[in-house]
Amino acid sequence: MKKALAILTVCFYTLTVAAQEKWDLRRCVEYALENNISIKQADIQARFDKLTHDQSVLAQYPSLSSQHSTGFQFGRSIDPTSNQFTNNQIFFANHSVDLGWDLFNWFRKRNTAESNKYLAQASEARLEKARNDIALNVANAYLAALLNKEQVNISKVQLSQSREQLELINKQVKAGALPELNLAEAETQYATDSSNLITAQTNYTLSLLQLKALLNLDAAMPFDIAEPPVDAIPVEPLSELDPEVVYQSALENLPQQKANELTLKALEKNAQAAKAAMYPSLMLFGGLNARYANAQKLLPQGLEVVNTPIGTVEVNGVAYTVTAPITQPTSYERNTYFRQLKNNFNQNIGIGVSIPIFNGGMARINWQKAKLNVENQSLQKEQETQTLKQDIYQAHTNAVAAIEKFNASRTAVQAAQKAYDYARKRFEVGLLQPIDLITTQNNLYRAKINMVSAQYDYVFKMKLLEFYKGKGLKLESDTSNF
Known part of the structure; x- marks a missing residue:
């Protein structure tokens, strides 16, 4: 109650001062x-x-962007590590960094x-x-x-x-x-x-x-x-x-x-x-890309040549075994996440030209309006x-x-x-x-x-x-x- 009275007193005093002040x-x-x-x-x-x-x-100024995605592939799809069709479920991850720079656009920007x-x-x-x-x-x-x-x-x-x-x-x-x-x-x-x-x-x-x-x-x-x-x-x-x-x-x-x-x-x-x-406008582009997929879990190591039977041949009633040399790994190593990113790392750089040929007269009409x-x-x-x-x-x-x-x-x-x-x-x-x-x-x-x-x-x-x-x-x- 005292607090309320104090607030009312302050408010009244403020209004009184405001009323007196010109x-x-x-x-x-x-x-x-x-x-x-x-x-x-x-x-x-x-x-x-x-x-x-x-x-x-x-x-x-140049534009620089980084994109990252991850997910699962189901059904018939392309294995990102071998580019072969597969029906297996694949867990994948993609990473990229892209650069774009307009070198010359007739001072539009x-x-x-x-x-x-x-x-x-x-x-x-x-x-x-x-x-x-x-x-x-x-x-x-x-x-x-x-x-x-x-x-x-x-x-x-x-x-x-x-x-x-x-x-x-x-x-x-x-x-x-x-x-x-x-x-x-x-x-x-x-x-x-x-x-x-x-x-x-x-x-x-x-x-x-x-x-x-x-x-x-x-x-x-x-x-x-x-x-x-x-x-x-x-x-x-x-x-x-x-x-x-x-x-x-x-x-x-x-x-x-x-x-x-x-x-x-x-x-x-x-x-x-x-x-x-x-x-026309001239632009510079470039990018860094890397990817991962769990479809390729093992990497072959230590290749060797082994004569492997491929069939038989009968000569004068005698069956002879036919072999052929086949190269095969001596061991396997796990294809880890970061190993795949390193092995699948690629770069690109280039120059592009954009030439407006026909866009319904939009550019010319915009210029005339301007x-x-x-x-x-x-x-x-x-x-x-x-x-x-x-x-x-x-x-x-x-x-x-x-x-x-x-x-x-x-x-x-x-x-x-x-x-x-x-x-x-x-x-x-x-x-x-x-x-x-x-x-x-x-x-x-x-x-x-x-x-x-x-x-x-x-x-x-x-x-x-x-x-x-x-x-x-x-x-x-x-x-x-x-």
Whole structure:
């Protein structure tokens, strides 16, 4: 029981600390890079392609294999020691070592290895692209959460002002200075501002859920983000982000462009390997073999010539015995396992040529397909380069518009704030109707919301241009770069 209570206490303390600790952008990005599923999948693919390259490199070396078999022969079969037919049961064992080496195959294996090397490097570049995409998405979600948090703060201030106005109008209505209609209008405004606060809080919670999904965090985990002032977020001057300069930098730094170039090189090498398959190949082969069979259990030793009777011949009624010299062993020795392996040991070595004569046009068609793959990848690379340039110029145009919109909204907030201050003073001395004060207050609220939205939109669009330029992501005044 005590142990269970201790575990619960530790868990509660951990959750409490987690709930109190706020995540900054650096921590969010670093955690996403370690735990995001898309990045893990890209990493697995990169390691898989690296192994494929290693395998194709090793395929250029000679192949060496050893085979061993043992068993029984039944029925009519050939005695492996005498090559004669026999019906006896024979226990046999065969051992061999075989060597194969492609001497020349028109660099087919070499080009295949080169192709796989470029594909492995392309996978590494795609892994880096996945990391960049996740970092950019996390930064976007982080800024969206900051925006929603700022809207919550503005809504709280708006609600507090509405509460003060409601209390003031309520006192004036009770004193008979204002009609009850003004109180109803103030109550309506207070209810509207309460609803706006609830909506802002809901949007903030949803933005945190979206950010946790990118981080691969449990949706039920307590989570909150740090709130760096948006004014403190460093942004490069727009003059340093000329679209043509950004585009040239993106061509050199973005991993997607590197992946396209490496994939094109890989397909070119693959086409050369496919072409080599149409030509003859020269190979070296060799082998060592030995065998054993229990059919030959004894070996003759010490041969001698013996006259052996082979029949009789009758001459003048007298039978004479006919003999013939026959060579026979004087003794026998056991034909052991290792003795047979030694006596039956043989070697072979040679050179072979493989000439593709007709295979249904498969080799030539594969070569033509490989050339089409090169052409298609070249077009895809060109298309993505054009798309990249269009995206950068569009991002620059959007950034210019965002700056202008932010400056205009900031001017609108200053004007709305001044109008609200004048209206509140007039209302306090009885020179302005409550409905006019509420209208002025709503104008100020909308102006603040629009300015905050425009400011975060401007910051993100500038950060996007910096990202294309290869500057990484930086939302703090220190060295928090990604």
